[in-house]
Amino acid sequence: MKNSRSESYAAAGVDITAGYKAVELMKKHIARTKNEGCLDDVGGFGGCFGLPMGLEEPVLVSGTDGCGTKVKMAILMDKHDTIGIDAVAMCVNDIICCGAKPLFFLDYIACGKNIPEKIAAIVGGVAEGCVQSGAALIGGETAEHPGLMPVDDYDLAGFAVGIVDKKKILDNKRMAEGDVVIALASSGVHSNGFSLCRKVFDIDNNPDSLYASCESLGGKSIAETLLTPTRIYVKSILALLEKVDVKGISHITGGGFYENIPRSIPDGLCARINKADVKILPIFDLIAKTGNIPERDMFNTYNMGVGMSVVVPASEIEAALEILRANGEDAYVIGEIVKSENEKIEII
Numbered sequence: 001m002k003n004s005r006s007e008s009y010a011a012a013g014v015d016i017t018a019g020y021k022a023v024e025l026m027k028k029h030i031a032r033t034k035n036e037g038c039l040d041d042v043g044g045f046g047g048c049f050g051l052p053m054g055l056e057e058p059v060l061v062s063g064t065d066g067c068g069t070k071v072k073m074a075i076l077m078d079k080h081d082t083i084g085i086d087a088v089a090m091c092v093n094d095i096i097c098c099g100a101k102p103l104f105f106l107d108y109i110a111c112g113k114n115i116p117e118k119i120a121a122i123v124g125g126v127a128e129g130c131v132q133s134g135a136a137l138i139g140g141e142t143a144e145h146p147g148l149m150p151v152d153d154y155d156l157a158g159f160a161v162g163i164v165d166k167k168k169i170l171d172n173k174r175m176a177e178g179d180v181v182i183a184l185a186s187s188g189v190h191s192n193g194f195s196l197c198r199k200v201f202d203i204d205n206n207p208d209s210l211y212a213s214c215e216s217l218g219g220k221s222i223a224e225t226l227l228t229p230t231r232i233y234v235k236s237i238l239a240l241l242e243k244v245d246v247k248g249i250s251h252i253t254g255g256g257f258y259e260n261i262p263r264s265i266p267d268g269l270c271a272r273i274n275k276a277d278v279k280i281l282p283i284f285d286l287i288a289k290t291g292n293i294p295e296r297d298m299f300n301t302y303n304m305g306v307g308m309s310v311v312v313p314a315s316e317i318e319a320a321l322e323i324l325r326a327n328g329e330d331a332y333v334i335g336e337i338v339k340s341e342n343e344k345i346e347i348i
Contacts, residue, residue: 018114022142025120029127033137037103047138049104049161057166061100065090066157068254069194073227075152076207080118082229083156084125085132086191089230090253091160092133093308096237097249097264099170100162102133107140107158112149114142122156125229133234135160168241172266172311175247179311179337181261181271182320184236185330186307188228188283192254193301197226200291216282225283233308236327240310244320248311252303259300261309262344270340271311273347277334281305299347311337 039048051058067086074083084107092102107126109119119142130137149155189197198204201222210223217225240246248264261271284305288298298304312320317333324331340346 018116019142019144021116022114022119022123025116026123026127029120029124030137033105033127033130033135035134035136038136038138044139047104047106049136049138051103052163055163055165059100059164059166059169061095061098061162061164062160063091063094063162064157064159065094066155067191069198070189070191070227071155072198072203073194073223075154076203076210077223077227079227080121080125082125082128082227084122084127085129085229085232086125087156087158088126088129088133088135088160089232090191091158092129092135092162092232092234093230093251094253095160095162096234097170097251098162098164099168099241099246099249100164101238102135102160102162102234104138105130105133105135105158105160106138107156109140109142109154109156110145110149111142111154112145113151114144118154122154126156126158129229129232132232135162170246170249170264172248172264175266175269175311175337176313177269177337177339178314179247180314180317180333181273181335181337182310182312182317182324182331183278183306183334184233184308184310184324185231185279185332186252186281186303186305187231188281189226190230190253190303190307192303194226196291196293196301197287200287200293214286216286218282222283222286231307233329236324236329237308237310239327240320240323243323244312244316246310246312246320250309252306252308254301256301256303257299257306257347258296258345264309264311265337265344268339268341270338270343271309271335271345272338273335273345275347277332279305279330279332296347306334309334
């Protein structure tokens with residue numbers, strides 16, 4: 001009578017051999033992310049990473065996040081090779097707001113059934129995000145959850161660690177009236193507000209409508225546009241920090257302008273944003289029109305075409321724009337810092 005542990009586990013819905021195969025398939029992706037801090041290969045019980053030398057007071061900065069229900073879009077489209085970029089972006093774009101350079105990243109995938117090729121595709125996207133941000137992918141976990149999740153479903157989250165010299169941590173207390181707010185264009189919806197997108201476009205009940213070509217989106221489908229990966233701003237911001245006196249950075253994620261920009265503004269000051277200067281992407285116009293969503297609610301939910309904002313002195317506007325544009329960003333001025341005892345953001 002056979003009663004091996006592996007057979008019993010397989011009967012319960014967990015395929016250990018699929019996990020082994022997934023790890024083998026993802027190793028080629030992980031190899032792309034190796035940097036000077038990597039000390040071992042993936043497969044141990046912990047990922048080891050050597051801290052860089054030369055910093056007077058090194059401070060580690062960490063961030064963890066997921067992709068929200070954007071994962072549902074990847075599942076509906078059966079396209080899994082870019083959602084990992086989103087997972088990395090949501091973490092590294094946060095820690096760069098402190099001035100920290102990403103060092104390494106770990107991912108966590110929970111799935112109803114481990115299909116090795118699908119898991120490898122997801123990790124391939126994670127690796128691409130790591131390459132874009134300069135972080136090493138030093139470990140992760142794939143957890144098979146039969147009975148807890150449908151077999152085709154999965155969720156993805158990540159964890160990033162960066163480093164910055166203590167004296168270079170961004171301090172918004174130096175921000176002053178007359179400083180300028182610069183926008184860095186987003187690539188689209190990024191990874192927030194997808195529950196509202198699904199409701200507006202009735203995605204759960206009518207997914208086929210997502211695949212038709214849409215003239216207002218330049219001929220792309222709604223599905224293709226929504227699945228566009230989150231832009232990673234790390235290398236551009238690191239280049240900016242070397243040359244310009246950056247006084248504050250905001251990653252525009254869930255909560256849009258109204259929640260995120262104030263997080264980098266000190267008491268007594270306000271970011272006055274000129275609405276007419278914001279390059280609103282067509283997808284946001286379509287969401288607002290289709291869902292009959294008020295403008296303030298749009299700015300309170302989505303990035304509206306601005307993935308990150310940076311505050312610099314007025315005297316350094318041209319230098320900042322030149323650096324950002326040289327690093328591939330569509331960067332432009334959207335506002336200024338003014339005195340205010342009431343609000344930290346004003347959109348006029």
